[in-house]
Amino acid sequence: GAGVSQSPSNKVTEKGKDVELRCDPISGHTALYWYRQSLGQGLEFLIYFQGNSAPDKSGLPSDRFSAERTGGSVSTLTIQRTQQEDSAVYLCASSSDRGTGNTIYFGEGSWLTVV
């Protein structure tokens, strides 16, 4: 597709279970971001990938969160031993390169509910 694609769009999981969220960026985009948006809250930065450089993981809230990006394209955000406070929309975004002036495009998000 032409846009950023995320799956699943909705996920309900039991507390303590692991979840994986997937992001397919726009083809050719080297920069990929993950953000989290809790109900009624702003966007919280999680992690940033740029090409083959080491990712900026400074926003990951705990060691239960991890992300990888295989082959410079698809990314997976993994949350281990989910907690109720992990319930949020997880948004992925991509942009074309390292340039400072490139528009960032967001996916529709993965809505996670931990019960």
Add this chain to the structure above:
Amino acid sequence: KQEVTQIPAALSVPEGENLVLNCSFTDSAIYNLQWFRQDPGKGLTSLLLIQSSQREQTSGRLNASLDKSSGRSTLYIAASQPGDSATYLCAAKAAGNKLTFGGGTRVLVKP
């Protein structure tokens, strides 16, 4: 640490009025500032991007200005329509290519 603030948090106007949305940021060393629109249950749609060297950008009824020295950006929407009802977010991009978002302004345009 960059902090981005949007005031007011919510705004209601009658159809046809011009909208003025404010965004302020604490660190003026930004690369660019981007405005987004978010509809309920949806992701973010990019509206306008202003480079740090620019003063404004225009797209149709939308105009965004940037004043780095005062740490402010303003989004103007002319002749508002009910379809403009959404949450508008601004985000500042700085070193490390990290975007810092404001909390958003929720806009309701009443017919």
